[in-house]
Amino acid sequence: MNKQPGENLTYGKRAAYLLLAFVFPLIHLASSLILQLAFLIPLQNKAARQLGEGASAEEIAEKALSLYQNYTDLVSALANLLAILAVLLLFGVICRAAGEGRPAAKEFFSLRRVDGITLLFAAILAIAFYHVIVGVLQLFRLAAPELYESYQNASASLGGRENRVFGFLALVIMAPIAEELIYRAMTISHLEKALSRPWALALSSLLFGLVHGNLLWMLYALLMGLLFGFLFLRTRSIFPTLVMHALFNLVGFLYSLIDSSRMSDEAVTLFNTLTWVLIALSVLLVPLMLFLILRRTRRAPEKRESV
Numbered sequence: 172m173n174k175q176p177g178e179n180l181t182y183g184k185r186a187a188y189l190l191l192a193f194v195f196p197l198i199h200l201a202s203s204l205i206l207q208l209a210f211l212i213p214l215q216n217k218a219a220r221q222l223g224e225g226a227s228a229e230e231i232a233e234k235a236l237s238l239y240q241n242y243t244d245l246v247s248a249l250a251n252l253l254a255i256l257a258v259l260l261l262f263g264v265i266c267r268a269a270g271e272g273r274p275a276a277k278e279f280f281s282l283r284r285v286d287g288i289t290l291l292f293a294a295i296l297a298i299a300f301y302h303v304i305v306g307v308l309q310l311f312r313l314a315a316p317e318l319y320e321s322y323q324n325a326s327a328s329l330g331g332r333e334n335r336v337f338g339f340l341a342l343v344i345m346a347p348i349a350e351e352l353i354y355r356a357m358t359i360s361h362l363e364k365a366l367s368r369p370w371a372l373a374l375s376s377l378l379f380g381l382v383h384g385n386l387l388w389m390l391y392a393l394l395m396g397l398l399f400g401f402l403f404l405r406t407r408s409i410f411p412t413l414v415m416h417a418l419f420n421l422v423g424f425l426y427s428l429i430d431s432s433r434m435s436d437e438a439v440t441l442f443n444t445l446t447w448v449l450i451a452l453s454v455l456l457v458p459l460m461l462f463l464i465l466r467r468t469r470r471a472p473e474k475r476e477s478v
Contacts, residue, residue: 244337251349297415299456347416
C-alpha cells in the first residue's frame with residue numbers, strides 16, 4: 172500500500188511542517204507591509220507640508236494615498252524582491268541548521284526540468300485561462316455591478332500607463348517569481364508533508380487568494396491557485412506555473428494599456444467582439460490544454476520528507 176504524505180509523522184514534526192508552510196505567506200505579507208510603510212510615511216509627511224497646518228488627519232491621509240498611487244507598481248516590485256531575498260535567506264538558515272543533510276536548492280525550490288512542449292501547452296493554457304476569467308468577470312459586471320466597479324478601481328492602480336516599466340516589472344516579472352516560489356514551491360510543498368495532497372492544494376490556494384485583497388481578485392486568485400497548484404503537484408516543477416503566471420499577468424498588463432476612450436465606436440465594437448470570440452475559444456482550450464499536459468506528464472512522486 173502506498174503511504175500518503177504526512178503518514179506516520181509525529182505530531183511535533185507535522186506541526187513543524189505546518190508552521191513552516193505558513194511562514195512563507197507571512198514573509199510575503201510582511202514584505203508588502205514593510206515597503207508600503209516605507210513609502211507611505213514619507214508621503215504622509217509630504218502631504219502634511221503641502222496642505223499646511225490647518226489640514227485634518229483625514230485630509231492628510233487622503234492626500235498621501237493619492238500621492239502613493241504613483242508608486243504602487245514600484246512598491247509591489249520591491250516588496251516581491253524583498254520576499255524573494257527573505258526566502259533565500261531562510262533557505263540558507265535551513266541549510267546551515269541541517270548540516271550535511273541540507274536540501275539541494277534544485278529540489279527545495281522545485282526546479283525540476285520540464286520539456287518545451289509541456290511549457291508551450293502551459294503558456295496556451297495561461298492565455299486561455301485569462302480569457303475565461305475575463306468572461307467570469309463580465310458575468311459579475313452584469314450581476315453585481317458595484318462589486319465589479321470596486322474591482323475595476325483596484326485594478327486601475329496597477330500597471331498604469333504612466334508607470335509602464337514599473338508595471339511590467341511588478342506584474343510580469345517580480346510577482347510571478349515571488350508568488351510561485353512562496354505559494355507553490357514552498358507553501359504547498361510543506362503543507363503536503365503534513366496533510367493530504369487535496370488539503371494541501373486547497374489550503375495553499377486559499378492563502379494565495381486571501382493575499383490579493385479585493386473580493387474578485389480573491390476569487391480568481393483562488394481559481395488560479397487551484398489550477399497552478401494542481402499542475403505543480405503533477406509536474407513537481409515550478410517552471411510550468413511560473414510561465415503560466417507570467418503570461419497570465421502579461422495579458423492583463425497589455426489589456427490595461429488599451430485606452431478605449433481614444434478609440435472610435437467601430438473600433439470598440441470590433442475589440443469587444445474579438446474579446447468575446449477569444450473567451451468562447453478559451454472555454455474549449457482550457458480543458459484541451461489540461462488534457463494534453465496531463466498526457467505528457469506522469470503523476471508526481473511522493474514528496475520528500477526533509478525540510
